[in-house]
Amino acid sequence: MVTRRWWQKLYHRSGSSTAAAASTRTISPIMYEFEHLYQMAMEEIGYAIDSQTSSYYAYDLEDAQAAVQACIQLYNQLPITDKWNPWAEALQQLQTRLDALPLPIN
Numbered sequence: 001m002v003t004r005r006w007w008q009k010l011y012h013r014s015g016s017s018t019a020a021a022a023s024t025r026t027i028s029p030i031m032y033e034f035e036h037l038y039q040m041a042m043e044e045i046g047y048a049i050d051s052q053t054s055s056y057y058a059y060d061l062e063d064a065q066a067a068v069q070a071c072i073q074l075y076n077q078l079p080i081t082d083k084w085n086p087w088a089e090a091l092q093q094l095q096t097r098l099d100a101l102p103l104p105i106n
Contacts, residue, residue, distance in 0.1 A: 034074045038090065041067035045097050058104035068098050 027035075044064040051060045075091055 028079075030074070030078060034071070034078060034087075037067070037071040037074055038087075038094070041071045041094055044068075045094070045101075048101055052102070061101060061104055064098055064101070068094055 041064070044060070044067040048057065048060040048064040051057045071094065072091060075087065
């Protein structure tokens with residue numbers, strides 16, 4: 001259910017920002033989707049960091065974990081030509097930030 005909430009955030013974004021971003025440079029649709037997922041994962045980790053002392057932390061952490069996993073899964077599906085070192089390093093840093101978050105207290 002929490003993951004569903006995360007996906008709802010993903011697909012209810014404004015279409016105007018999508019068009020503007022796509023017009024600034026030419027990238028493959030899967031690469032555009034990967035970059036979008038990466039930004040969403042960064043945001044979700046930020047929400048989890050901000051909510052560590054609140055009752056929402058467990059849900060925000062779960063959303064962050066789902067977002068990072070979706071990003072990693074899509075990265076693994078990218079064609080070899082789209083996989084370049086800065087993205088691999090960025091994903092490692094993303095995973096490191098997620099792993100540094102404490103487990104929620106039940």
